[in-house]
Structure formats: structure tokens, C-alpha cells
Amino acid sequence: MIRRLLERRRYMREHRWTHGHLSDYLDDDLSPEERERVEDHVSICPHCRRVLRTLRRTLESLMGLSAEPRPSVADGVIERLRGER
Amino acid sequence: MSAPVGTCDERELVERSQAGDRLAFEELVRRHADRLYAVVLRFVADAGEAEEITQEAFLRAWRSIDRFELRSRFFTWLYRIGINEAKRRAERRPSPGTVGSIEDSPIEEAPDWSDAPEFRAEQGQLRGVLEDAVRALPLEYRAPLILRDVEGLSTQEAAEVMELGEAAFKSRLHRARLAVRRAVDHYYLEAER
Numbered sequence: 001m002i003r004r005l006l007e008r009r010r011y012m013r014e015h016r017w018t019h020g021h022l023s024d025y026l027d028d029d030l031s032p033e034e035r036e037r038v039e040d041h042v043s044i045c046p047h048c049r050r051v052l053r054t055l056r057r058t059l060e061s062l063m064g065l066s067a068e069p070r071p072s073v074a075d076g077v078i079e080r081l082r083g084e085r
Numbered sequence: 086m087s088a089p090v091g092t093c094d095e096r097e098l099v100e101r102s103q104a105g106d107r108l109a110f111e112e113l114v115r116r117h118a119d120r121l122y123a124v125v126l127r128f129v130a131d132a133g134e135a136e137e138i139t140q141e142a143f144l145r146a147w148r149s150i151d152r153f154e155l156r157s158r159f160f161t162w163l164y165r166i167g168i169n170e171a172k173r174r175a176e177r178r179p180s181p182g183t184v185g186s187i188e189d190s191p192i193e194e195a196p197d198w199s200d201a202p203e204f205r206a207e208q209g210q211l212r213g214v215l216e217d218a219v220r221a222l223p224l225e226y227r228a229p230l231i232l233r234d235v236e237g238l239s240t241q242e243a244a245e246v247m248e249l250g251e252a253a254f255k256s257r258l259h260r261a262r263l264a265v266r267r268a269v270d271h272y273y274l275e276a277e278r
Contacts, residue, residue, distance in 0.1 A: 023259040027240065051191050051266070053199035058266040061215055062234040066123070073136050074118035077143045078111050084144065 014041040018048050022055055099159050102150045110150065114143055117160050120236065121167050127219065127231050128171035130178070138174065142167035157245055164232070164246045172224050187226055189263035195270035196277060211272070218268035226261040233258055 018041040024030050025038045042049050090098065090112035101109035118139060125142075126135040145166050146153075153162055219227060219235070232243035244254035 020259070023255065023262055029240070029255075047191070047193075050197045050199075051263075053197060054269065055262060055266050057199045058215075058262060058269060059234055061211070062219075062230070062265070063237065065212070065215060065219070066235045066237065072119060073122045073139050074115045076136060077114045077118050077140045080140045080144060081107065081111065081114070081147060084147070 011045075015045060015048065018042065018045070019051065022048070022052050025052070026056055026059060095159055096155060099150070099153065099155060102147070103153070110147055113159060117163055118143070120160075121163060124164060124231060124236055125167050125171045127227065127235070128168065128175050128224065134174065135171075138167060138170050141170055145170075158242065161238075161242050161245045165248065168228055168246065172228075175224060187223060187260055187264050189260050189267055191263075191267060192270040192274055195274045198269065198273045201273070211269070214268060214272045215265065218265040221268070222261055222264060226257050226264065229254055229258040230261040230265065234262070 014037070018038050021030065021034065021038055025035060030038065038052075042052055087101065087106075088097075090101075090109050093101070093109065093112065095113070095116075098109045098113050102113065121142060122135055122139045125138045126132065129135050129138065142163060146163050153159070219230060222230065228247055229243060229249075232238045232246055233240060238246070240251060240255065240258075243258075244251050247254055249257070
């Protein structure tokens with residue numbers, strides 16, 4: 001009983017820690033030990049696994065948002081700068 | 086005789102601008118105006134206002150270029166000026182995206198859409214979901230996400246623009262990412278119903 005309680009507490013601690021470090025994991029901003037910690041938990045937690053996978057897809061898609069064609073605004077800026085003289 | 090401005094690196098252009106060389110500063114404008122405009126556009130209501138803020142940011146940068154310290158990159162300083170002005174204006178127009186809390190916890194019953202073949206940002210509807218989710222973020226969360234994930238600045242550069250320590254910046258970025266991810270959860274959950 002006590003062992004199960006302790007295991008549950010440990011699981012929840014790892015769950016919270018992992019959830020808070022998923023971005024760092026995807027940004028490759030963790031030490032090898034910390035990466036392993038994330039991977040260990042994700043391997044047994046379907047919830048964190050789903051969040052990690054979908055977060056990765058979200059980031060890939062956010063990068064795509066910058067691909068819109070943009071008008072050149074430099075000419076307007078330069079015109080105003082020259083008007084400052 | 087000075088080298089043509091088109092062949093100068095950013096540091097040289099800044100130094101020449103600080104010495105009063107307007108052509109050098111105009112070259113900085115050509116190199117950074119479109120990107121600054123794209124960032125600013127995500128904070129304000131329309132293209133005209135974004136262009137106005139972009140112009141204003143460069144004018145301020147020109148007037149105070151002698152105070153710029155070459156320890157940091159020119160564009161991080163420029164972005165800070167532009168974003169602060171955009172935030173000032175956005176805060177004058179309260180909207181759901183300018184104040185309030187952030188909802189970032191996953192929706193438990195949502196499906197795992199990571200392998201969904203239609204999940205491509207260029208696809209109209211999902212692109213719209215992402216755009217709306219980003220725009221709904223409070224400004225203090227929207228800026229880190231735009232700078233880091235949409236515009237591709239490094240964490241260090243983006244934190245510098247925001248004048249935040251790296252830990253505080255990363256915390257906001259993570260919450261913003263989770264909130265946008267959650268919006269896609271919501272989209273797929275609705276699609277299933």
C-alpha cells in the first residue's frame with residue numbers, strides 16, 4: 001500500500017516536471033540527464049506523450065506562419081527619414 | 086573612401102549611422118523593415134497601423150542611434166522599440182487578446198492529432214485556427230511566441246528583445262505554446278463531434 005502511494009507520488013512529481021519541460025526538450029535545451037528524465041516519463045505516460053507529439057506539430061506549423069508574402073515597407077520608411085532632414 | 090553600404094556588415098552600418106551617415110542607416114532599413122513590419126502586424130489591427138509603427142520605430146532608432154550599444158544586435162534593439170510601440174497602441178484598445186489569463190492545460194478527451202495528414206499550417210482552416218490562437222494570447226505571451234517560433238529568433242535574442250531573463254522568457258514561451266496547442270485540441274475535438 002505504502003509502496004504504491006510512494007510510486008504514485010513519484011509519478012505525479014515526474015508528470016509535473018515533464019509537463020513543465022516539454023518545450024525545453026523540443027528546443028534541445030536540457031542536459032542529457034534531463035532529456036532522459038523526460039523520455040522515461042513520456043514512455044509510461046500517454047498524456048505527456050500526446051502533449052509532446054502535438055506540441056511538436058504545433059511548433060512546426062507555427063514556423064509556417066511566417067511564410068506569408070510581405071509588402072516592402074522600406075521605401076515608406078526611407079521617405080519619412082528623408083523628410084526628417 | 087567608404088565601402089558601398091550594400092557590402093557592409095551590420096556593425097559597420099551601425100557605426101557609420103552613429104557617425105551621421107544616413108545612407109548607412111537606410112541600408113539598415115532595407116535589411117530589417119519587412120521583418121519588423123511582419124512582427125508588428127501581429128500586435129495591431131491592420132496593415133496601415135503596422136506600417137505606421139514600423140516607420141515610427143525606425144525614426145526613433147535613427148534619432149537615438151548614438152545611444153545604441155554595440156554589445157547587442159541592432160535588430161533586437163529595433164524590435165524592442167517596435168514591439169513596445171505596438172503594445173502601447175494595442176493596450177489602448179482592450180480586446181480579448183490584450184489582457185486576462187491564459188488557458189494552457191490540454192483537453193483530456195481531445196484526440197492525438199499529431200499524425201493527422203491534414204495538419205499543415207498552409208491549409209486554410211488550420212492556419213486560421215493557429216492565427217486566431219496566437220492573436221488571442223495576452224500580449225506578454227504573444228510576443229515571445231512570435232519572436233521565437235514564428236520569426237525564428239534564438240531564445241537569447243528573443244529574451245533580449247523582451248528585456249526578460251532567459252528563465253522568465255522560457256516560462257512564458259512554454260505557456261504560450263501550450264495555449265496554442267490547446268486551441269488545436271479544441272479544433273479537433275469539435276471536428277469529431
